[in-house]
Amino acid sequence: MRRLKHGKMSGGCGDSCCLKLEGLNVRIQGEEILEDVSFHLHCGEITALIGPNGAGKSTLFRSILGQLPYSGSITFAPAGGPAIRLADGTVMGGTRPLIGYVPQSPSFDRGDPVSVLDFFTAATARWPVCLPIPGKYRERCRRSLERVHGGDLLDKPMGGLSGGQLQRVLLALALEPVPHILVLDEPLSGVDIEGEHQLLEMLDELRTEYDLSILLSTHDFATLGQFADKVILLNKRVLRMGPPEEVTSSPEFYETFHLRMGKGGEG
Amino acid sequence: MELWYALVDLLPFDWAQPGSMYFMKNALLAVLVISPLFGVLSTMVVHSRMSFFSDALGHSAFTGMAIGAICGFNEPTWAAVIFAVVFALLFNLVRRRSALASDTVIGVFSSTAVALGIFLSTLGGRSFTKFNSLLIGDILSVEPEKVALLAGILLVVLVLWGLSFNQLMLSAVHPALADSRGVKVFWQETVFSVAIAVVVTVSMTWVGLLVINSLLVLPAAAARNVSRTMFQYHLVSLLGAVLAGIAGLMTSYYVGSSAGAAITLYLAVWFLGTFLARKKQ
Numbered sequence: 001m002r003r004l005k006h007g008k009m010s011g012g013c014g015d016s017c018c019l020k021l022e023g024l025n026v027r028i029q030g031e032e033i034l035e036d037v038s039f040h041l042h043c044g045e046i047t048a049l050i051g052p053n054g055a056g057k058s059t060l061f062r063s064i065l066g067q068l069p070y071s072g073s074i075t076f077a078p079a080g081g082p083a084i085r086l087a088d089g090t091v092m093g094g095t096r097p098l099i100g101y102v103p104q105s106p107s108f109d110r111g112d113p114v115s116v117l118d119f120f121t122a123a124t125a126r127w128p129v130c131l132p133i134p135g136k137y138r139e140r141c142r143r144s145l146e147r148v149h150g151g152d153l154l155d156k157p158m159g160g161l162s163g164g165q166l167q168r169v170l171l172a173l174a175l176e177p178v179p180h181i182l183v184l185d186e187p188l189s190g191v192d193i194e195g196e197h198q199l200l201e202m203l204d205e206l207r208t209e210y211d212l213s214i215l216l217s218t219h220d221f222a223t224l225g226q227f228a229d230k231v232i233l234l235n236k237r238v239l240r241m242g243p244p245e246e247v248t249s250s251p252e253f254y255e256t257f258h259l260r261m262g263k264g265g266e267g
Numbered sequence: 268m269e270l271w272y273a274l275v276d277l278l279p280f281d282w283a284q285p286g287s288m289y290f291m292k293n294a295l296l297a298v299l300v301i302s303p304l305f306g307v308l309s310t311m312v313v314h315s316r317m318s319f320f321s322d323a324l325g326h327s328a329f330t331g332m333a334i335g336a337i338c339g340f341n342e343p344t345w346a347a348v349i350f351a352v353v354f355a356l357l358f359n360l361v362r363r364r365s366a367l368a369s370d371t372v373i374g375v376f377s378s379t380a381v382a383l384g385i386f387l388s389t390l391g392g393r394s395f396t397k398f399n400s401l402l403i404g405d406i407l408s409v410e411p412e413k414v415a416l417l418a419g420i421l422l423v424v425l426v427l428w429g430l431s432f433n434q435l436m437l438s439a440v441h442p443a444l445a446d447s448r449g450v451k452v453f454w455q456e457t458v459f460s461v462a463i464a465v466v467v468t469v470s471m472t473w474v475g476l477l478v479i480n481s482l483l484v485l486p487a488a489a490a491r492n493v494s495r496t497m498f499q500y501h502l503v504s505l506l507g508a509v510l511a512g513i514a515g516l517m518t519s520y521y522v523g524s525s526a527g528a529a530i531t532l533y534l535a536v537w538f539l540g541t542f543l544a545r546k547k548q
Contacts, residue, residue: 065447101447106440111491112314113500119440122433122497123448130310130432130501157495170444 018213024072048228049217057217100174104185108159164195184216297409298512305482306508313487315439322480323377327354328468330384351464404475406526475527485534492541507537
């Protein structure tokens with residue numbers, strides 16, 4: 001187990017809370033997608049969200065991002081940190097967290113005429129990327145990419161990136177500006193073993209460097225113990241929550257993924 | 268216009284002689300305004316996979332013309348513009364609210380609009396033939412005021428591009444990601460589709476309903492073959508549109524065919540050229 005900055009896994013939550021979900025309910029077209037979901041995310045902690053397809057993982061992310069109506073509450077309490085000022089002058093903090101979002105594989109065709117620089121600049125600057133991009137944006141993009149060891153990707157076409165490279169570009173984008181909470185939707189799918197290793201290393205670096213609270217969904221149960229501080233097993237409601245080894249050996253886990261006790265491994 | 272005529276008079280063509288053939292000179296100026304307009308819009312039509320939508324808009328524009336003619340407007344174009352804008356807004360709303368695939372929703376709208384247009388224009392035993400000119404289009408009939416109107420629209424589109432191209436592109440790539448970065452995806456899509464609606468409807472009279480969508484698809488489709496960045500994409504698309512526009516108009520003058528069709532054929536050649544020149548990936 002790694003050292004935790006100020007994570008408290010059980011019981012009451014100290015000053016270290018970053019995001020609190022209390023009794024979250026989401027209905028889409030009359031169907032209950034999430035029911036009474038409550039958990040806390042802490043700064044400097046990586047939380048993995050697992051669950052079968054259709055368990056509501058993406059819905060949960062969209063609720064946290066404020067893209068879906070929900071009942072219950074999602075509140076943000078910065079761990080004593082000051083409000084931060086964004087590049088465009090707006091002040092964030094207090095009750096509304098700045099969330100970095102790494103979406104599940106966006107659709108780029110091989111032939112899409114969008115370079116990494118185009119994509120990054122379009123998302124972070126006002127300069128219209130249909131014109132030649134000035135050097136200062138290039139420099140900024142390179143610096144951001146270097147954070148995720150991807151400085152060499154700058155002029156690559158988005159459609160030509162490998163799964164791991166694409167995830168790194170999206171991660172660099174989510175870190176510009178550095179958010180309070182980083183949310184990653186299935187970052188490990190479509191990424192080879194080496195890419196997965198790199199990505200997890202990077203997340204570990206980031207949370208220590210920026211004291212980020214990281215929430216990611218995954219189907220890769222084998223690596224949970226290596227990176228996650230906390231695992232949430234979700235299937236419409238929170239079935240089990242705790243340290244990785246505790247959740248993956250729980251009866252709820254075996255039942256949800258139709259495994260027989262004692263077999264273990266990936267489901 | 269005087270300045271323009273004086274400039275054109277310098278060209279070494281027999282229609283460019285001073286004091287004659289003003290319709291051709293107007294048409295050349297109109298092509299120089301319309302082609303970059305379509306060259307620019309084309310990039311996003313292709314990038315956000317809206318070519319079927321712009322095709323449907325052309326059909327709705329015809330219906331708007333029919334409505335305008337029935338209401339007895341002097342300028343049925345304005346009725347058509349309003350109808351096309353309503354069409355675009357409704358389409359966006361339905362697409363957002365419904366679980367149907369976007370091409371299905373377009374199919375529903377397009378067929379309804381066409382049926383309504385034919386129904387209205389043939390109402391009371393009227394003949395459809397007066398709408399034939401809309402199908403083919405006639406760039407030589409363009410008047411200087413209309414060229415000014417088109418230039419105004421070009422200016423508006425360029426400003427729109429400068430202000431919101433980034434948001435538009437992000438919305439097309441990944442709506443949820445765009446939203447998480449503060450982009451109002453729905454409004455971006457709406458403004459863009461309204462822009463297409465206005466451009467298609469206003470230029471339909473001169474370009475021709477049957478080929479207008481090719482001007483929205485071919486320039487960027489050709490550009491995609493050879494571009495790796497957004498800037499190259501726009502450059503090649505614009506270049507292709509303008510070159511094909513000029514070449515098409517000239518050709519139609521000398522062989523006496525429809526300019527819209529000639530321009531489209533040149534664009535198809537441009538597409539073939541870039542297709543053959545593309546780098547194998």
